[in-house]
Amino acid sequence: MHFALQHTDKNTKARAGLLVTDHGEIRTPAFMPVGTLATVKSLLPRDVWDTGARMCLANAYHLYLRPGTAIVREAGGLHKFANWAGSILTDSGGYQIYSLSDLRKITDDGVKFKSHLDGSPHYFTPEKVIEIERDLGPDIMMVLDECPASNSEYSIVETAVNRTIDWAQRAMEHVEKTQPLHGYAQAPFLIVQGGVHRGLRERCAEQLVRMNSSGYAIGGLAVGEPNEVMYEVTNWVTDVLPAEKPRYLMGVGTPVDLLESIARGVDMFDCVLPTRNARNGQLFTSGGKLNMRNAKWRNDFSLIDDSTTSYASQNFTKAYLAHLFNADEILGLTLATMHNIAFYEQLVIDARERILDGSFETWKNMFIRKYNQDDKTGIKAEGILA
Amino acid sequence: MHFALQHTDKNTKARAGLLVTDHGEIRTPAFMPVGTLATVKSLLPRDVWDTGARMCLANAYHLYLRPGTAIVREAGGLHKFANWAGSILTDSGGYQIYSLSDLRKITDDGVKFKSHLDGSPHYFTPEKVIEIERDLGPDIMMVLDECPASNSEYSIVETAVNRTIDWAQRAMEHVEKTQPLHGYAQAPFLIVQGGVHRGLRERCAEQLVRMNSSGYAIGGLAVGEPNEVMYEVTNWVTDVLPAEKPRYLMGVGTPVDLLESIARGVDMFDCVLPTRNARNGQLFTSGGKLNMRNAKWRNDFSLIDDSTTSYASQNFTKAYLAHLFNADEILGLTLATMHNIAFYEQLVIDARERILDGSFETWKNMFIRKYNQDDKTGIKAEGILA
Numbered sequence: 001m002h003f004a005l006q007h008t009d010k011n012t013k014a015r016a017g018l019l020v021t022d023h024g025e026i027r028t029p030a031f032m033p034v035g036t037l038a039t040v041k042s043l044l045p046r047d048v049w050d051t052g053a054r055m056c057l058a059n060a061y062h063l064y065l066r067p068g069t070a071i072v073r074e075a076g077g078l079h080k081f082a083n084w085a086g087s088i089l090t091d092s093g094g095y096q097i098y099s100l101s102d103l104r105k106i107t108d109d110g111v112k113f114k115s116h117l118d119g120s121p122h123y124f125t126p127e128k129v130i131e132i133e134r135d136l137g138p139d140i141m142m143v144l145d146e147c148p149a150s151n152s153e154y155s156i157v158e159t160a161v162n163r164t165i166d167w168a169q170r171a172m173e174h175v176e177k178t179q180p181l182h183g184y185a186q187a188p189f190l191i192v193q194g195g196v197h198r199g200l201r202e203r204c205a206e207q208l209v210r211m212n213s214s215g216y217a218i219g220g221l222a223v224g225e226p227n228e229v230m231y232e233v234t235n236w237v238t239d240v241l242p243a244e245k246p247r248y249l250m251g252v253g254t255p256v257d258l259l260e261s262i263a264r265g266v267d268m269f270d271c272v273l274p275t276r277n278a279r280n281g282q283l284f285t286s287g288g289k290l291n292m293r294n295a296k297w298r299n300d301f302s303l304i305d306d307s308t309t310s311y312a313s314q315n316f317t318k319a320y321l322a323h324l325f326n327a328d329e330i331l332g333l334t335l336a337t338m339h340n341i342a343f344y345e346q347l348v349i350d351a352r353e354r355i356l357d358g359s360f361e362t363w364k365n366m367f368i369r370k371y372n373q374d375d376k377t378g379i380k381a382e383g384i385l386a
Numbered sequence: 387m388h389f390a391l392q393h394t395d396k397n398t399k400a401r402a403g404l405l406v407t408d409h410g411e412i413r414t415p416a417f418m419p420v421g422t423l424a425t426v427k428s429l430l431p432r433d434v435w436d437t438g439a440r441m442c443l444a445n446a447y448h449l450y451l452r453p454g455t456a457i458v459r460e461a462g463g464l465h466k467f468a469n470w471a472g473s474i475l476t477d478s479g480g481y482q483i484y485s486l487s488d489l490r491k492i493t494d495d496g497v498k499f500k501s502h503l504d505g506s507p508h509y510f511t512p513e514k515v516i517e518i519e520r521d522l523g524p525d526i527m528m529v530l531d532e533c534p535a536s537n538s539e540y541s542i543v544e545t546a547v548n549r550t551i552d553w554a555q556r557a558m559e560h561v562e563k564t565q566p567l568h569g570y571a572q573a574p575f576l577i578v579q580g581g582v583h584r585g586l587r588e589r590c591a592e593q594l595v596r597m598n599s600s601g602y603a604i605g606g607l608a609v610g611e612p613n614e615v616m617y618e619v620t621n622w623v624t625d626v627l628p629a630e631k632p633r634y635l636m637g638v639g640t641p642v643d644l645l646e647s648i649a650r651g652v653d654m655f656d657c658v659l660p661t662r663n664a665r666n667g668q669l670f671t672s673g674g675k676l677n678m679r680n681a682k683w684r685n686d687f688s689l690i691d692d693s694t695t696s697y698a699s700q701n702f703t704k705a706y707l708a709h710l711f712n713a714d715e716i717l718g719l720t721l722a723t724m725h726n727i728a729f730y731e732q733l734v735i736d737a738r739e740r741i742l743d744g745s746f747e748t749w750k751n752m753f754i755r756k757y758n759q760d761d762k763t764g765i766k767a768e769g770i771l772a
Contacts, residue, residue: 039710041716041717044721074687319467329425331425334716
């Protein structure tokens with residue numbers, strides 16, 4: 001994996017770059033659609049490609065349970081299994097495991113947990129996660145970290161940071177000891193934890209940077225803290241991370257969150273918002289969020305979003321989409337998902353162009369003002385997720 | 387609408403033809419995927435096109451209830467509403483209304499019924515159905531007929547035949563009195579009823595033929611009678627129908643039913659089998675039916691069906707499809723639907739080529755023997771539907 005930083009904005013910390021894996025080029029800033037179980041829900045791989053996405057996220061924990069790592073390994077890895085020609089990053093699934101609260105137990109060695117599907121017992125260590133990811137074959141392997149609850153007291157977060165650093169070291173050593181199985185390179189990314197505590201965040205980032213990983217992620221954000229806090233923590237961390245490595249803000253966020261985080265030096269994003277909200281009938285458009293289950297769209301024959309260029313946006317009306325949602329037709333989920341991902345992909349490509357031509361800050365502020373002004377639903381995106 | 391009969395088989399009554407509407411050419415024998423609510427469930431219109439289908443079926447009764455005929459009219463008709471570049475045939479929905487048993491009442495004038503959605507009262511006459519179809523704008527408009535239950539006694543079937551003939555006459559007169567609304571021609575098709583009674587079927591067909599419609603359908607079959615009876619009734623009716631008009635066997639059927647009916651002179655088919663069964667995990671393949679919910683496919687890395695040429699069949703393995711069904715992923719429904727329709731479309735195209743080169747009968751018998759032999763599920767397709 002190679003990352004070339006092409007341009008850094010003069011007024012903000014925004015960056016334009018090019019990430020190159022054995023499965024192709026990804027222009028950054030980049031948004032990765034979420035394909036937890038080796039499928040971006042309701043989309044054919046060729047439809048994901050059409051949105052402009054070139055890297056998708058999958059989840060090692062979920063795939064370990066279903067269909068099982070042996071099956072994906074035997075299939076030749078995730079790309080072949082899911083017929084995805086672009087790149088893939090797998091999250092370790094640590095975040096999902098920690099959400100299991102009473103089904104898991106963490107020690108310095110690893111984490112014991114019970115499957116959310118059938119209650120069967122399992123045990124993950126940093127080494128085990130690397131082995132799973134060797135089987136699955138993503139281009140980028142996220143290491144196992146510890147992500148404490150957002151309301152944890154300082155000492156808990158401190159312990160999690162120490163463990164995250166120790167586990168990162170163990171994961172890096174295990175990467176060295178093992179080999180890719182599917183004929184292409186796999187790069188590890190380390191994850192900065194530390195909650196909302198500047199000292200912990202900076203120390204964690206500094207320690208991880210010494211391990212000279214291919215890239216760095218910021219974890220443990222978008223877990224309930226105010227947006228401004230999230231932006232500030234991001235800013236602290238990107239100040240420590242090396243310029244020549246890609247930075248990935250995990251699980252973030254709304255269109256506004258993406259732009260504010262790009263301004264603070266983030267290169268990569270993933271989030272369930274465009275896909276999950278699509279399945280609830282919510283569209284992200286240049287005119288704000290629209291709820292297709294609202295009866296007022298049933299005789300609106302304008303395009304879904306005439307300023308987003310995608311097959312879904314350019315070929316179907318709000319009236320048709322409202323009909324599909326009203327009749328519980330699967331195609332409604334598909335079209336809304338296609339549109340929302342295309343909207344996110346266009347957003348990061350627009351941001352990239354503005355970074356390259358020097359107008360990013362002005363454009364970002366105008367976009368956010370218009371987007372918030374035009375928002376037709378009054379529903380906070382976070383409210384939909386909760 | 388124009389129909390050109392290109393070749394009739396020497397050994398059977400099988401025909402190859404070309405149906406031309408203002409939305410393009412349809413080679414016959416043809417299979418029309420079912421898109422009841424202006425969507426072939428789970429498929430983008432471009433994916434339907436990719437299967438080879440050039441005419442879809444929609445349902446006037448269902449669309450009249452949702453989204454309502456006014457909305458489809460205002461959208462510019464079904465083709466624009468659903469963004470389908472090919473041709474469309476609408477069934478009247480009479481069959482669906484008669485299935486409402488205690489929610490409907492038939493007189494010589496028309497049929498009163500209550501919506502299956504909200505119990506609201508409605509009234510359809512032959513004229514009203516033509517008006518709905520003018521609003522919806524299909525290329526082919528099926529007229530309102532009466533389809534009695536399969537176990538009805540002779541006098542009930544006789545009354546239904548008389549009413550079907552009378553209603554066909556009224557519908558034809560109303561077609562003359564009205565105009566297409568969307569800038570292209572619409573052709574009426576009349577429907578032959580008569581249950582399993584040869585005299586009634588022949589009289590009904592003779593009377594309808596005198597009305598000189600653009601095409602003729604055979605209704606009231608595949609409602610529970612044995613396959614051999616269905617084939618025989620079809621044979622009686624196609625003996626009466628004029629050679630120069632297309633014949634459409636409504637709601638039929640399995641791959642074997644299609645071939646046996648093509649051999650008896652049928653040109654057009656529609657059926658929910660490939661789409662509905664796909665959503666239950668059942669694939670129609672050249673090696674018989676396969677149930678993707680069966681655990682044995684989870685580590686079978688062969689293609690879905692290497693003898694069907696479609697995006698779904700050529701790019702995804704049984705293991706991946708089994709994973710999607712096991713994890714209740716929407717993409718499983720989409721891929722199975724794409725494959726099954728492509729399989730049906732390839733079947734009728736293969737039949738057409740064999741009719742043109744004179745080898746239809748031999749090929750048909752071989753196909754049926756192999757298909758029945760290789761059937762892996764032991765589930766009758768009809769059993770899945772019931």
